[in-house]
Amino acid sequence: EDQVTQSPEALRLQEGESSSLNCSYTVSGLRGLFWYRQDPGKGPEFLFTLYSAGEEKEKERLKATLTKKESFLHITAPKPEDSATYLCAVQASGSQGNLIFGKGTKLSVKP
Amino acid sequence: NAGVTQTPKFQVLKTGQSMTLQCAQDMNHNSMYWYRQDPGMGLRLIYYSASEGTTDKGEVPNGYNVSRLNKREFSLRLESAAPSQTSVYFCASSERGQKNQPQHFGDGTRLSIL
Numbered sequence: 001e002d003q004v005t006q007s008p009e010a011l012r013l014q015e016g017e018s019s020s021l022n023c024s025y026t027v028s029g030l031r032g033l034f035w036y037r038q039d040p041g042k043g044p045e046f047l048f049t050l051y052s053a054g055e056e057k058e059k060e061r062l063k064a065t066l067t068k069k070e071s072f073l074h075i076t077a078p079k080p081e082d083s084a085t086y087l088c089a090v091q092a093s094g095s096q097g098n099l100i101f102g103k104g105t106k107l108s109v110k111p
Numbered sequence: 112n113a114g115v116t117q118t119p120k121f122q123v124l125k126t127g128q129s130m131t132l133q134c135a136q137d138m139n140h141n142s143m144y145w146y147r148q149d150p151g152m153g154l155r156l157i158y159y160s161a162s163e164g165t166t167d168k169g170e171v172p173n174g175y176n177v178s179r180l181n182k183r184e185f186s187l188r189l190e191s192a193a194p195s196q197t198s199v200y201f202c203a204s205s206e207r208g209q210k211n212q213p214q215h216f217g218d219g220t221r222l223s224i225l
Contacts, residue, residue: 034213043203049213096207097142097144097205097207098156099154
């Protein structure tokens with residue numbers, strides 16, 4: 001069964017304190033792994049797509065990496081505005097674009 | 112450029128009532144999706160439409176029906192609402208046929224069933 005597990009469920013950081021979020025996945029052929037950011041009361045906002053092991057993508061203070069079993073979202077010197085829930089999703093080979101989502105990591109960055 | 116627009120934003124229903132959630136996208140995407148998001152459960156796929164004229168069941172389709180009205184619009188209908196359908200509903204769209212195209216989401220409909 002295709003599955004996505006995110007850890008930790010919640011993470012509290014001080015401003016400037018770097019850390020990483022984990023997304024472990026089990027899928028019958030990975031077609032793509034997606035990271036989203038979700039603010040309270042809003043829909044998920046697309047951040048990155050990763051296609052194959054070894055790939056990395058960066059955007060401002062965020063960097064996403066991918067191995068054959070997991071992905072990490074590294075947050076460097078976070079700011080309070082980075083506070084949000086971060087969602088990971090996978091797309092399996094043979095699917096019609098359907099995504100399987102993890103439950104998310106709620107990040108809080110305190111000034 | 113609005114992206115994905117969902118209406119209404121909030122709705123309260125009584126058990127047994129029916130209603131239709133509306134979704135429209137202006138990105139000329141072929142594929143559209145309906146998800147529900149519940150605390151501690153993550154996003155779960157209800158129905159999807161890979162292209163205009165087709166619809167398929169997702170992970171949790173029971174109690175719902177969908178209509179792909181045209182390329183832009185994809186509606187979700189609750190025929191007889193139940194308290195278990197209290198949730199936040201998200202519509203999404205993506206390009207089909209392109210490798211790994213991301214889904215783009217609306218801001219959701221918050222539905223409470225009493």
